[in-house]
Amino acid sequence: MPKIVFVQPDGRRQIVDAPVGQSLMEAATQNLVPGIVGECGGSCSCATCHVYIDEPWFSQLTPADEMEAGMLEGAVAPGPHSRLGCQVPVTDALDGLVAHVPPGQ
Numbered sequence: 751m752p753k754i755v756f757v758q759p760d761g762r763r764q765i766v767d768a769p770v771g772q773s774l775m776e777a778a779t780q781n782l783v784p785g786i787v788g789e790c791g792g793s794c795s796c797a798t799c800h801v802y803i804d805e806p807w808f809s810q811l812t813p814a815d816e817m818e819a820g821m822l823e824g825a826v827a828p829g830p831h832s833r834l835g836c837q838v839p840v841t842d843a844l845d846g847l848v849a850h851v852p853p854g855q
């Protein structure tokens with residue numbers, strides 16, 4: 751099963767098992783990763799699942815669609831590697847993906 755690494759702003763790391771097909775948000779909330787709430791349940795309307803995704807994984811993802819990009823504009827401290835975790839499904843190719851929780855989220 752792919753492993754996803756969530757990193758807190760203070761550098762604390764949490765490695766979780768994420769079944770293929772689950773979203774990064776679901777993997778985070780099911781493992782109680784602080785700072786990732788998933789308030790809207792994954793319907794791309796809250797941005798409480800915002801993360802920064804490291805390379806090389808970021809470039810492998812299907813780019814954010816218009817709705818996700820719009821939500822990211824209103825997210826906490828958006829950056830060039832921002833994604834909504836609920837819009838990123840886990841695949842085998844993403845094993846080891848590193849996702850950073852934005853400071854203050």
Ligand code: FES
Binds near residue numbers: 787795797834835
């Ligand atoms: Fe609400 Fe991702 S869980 S936008």
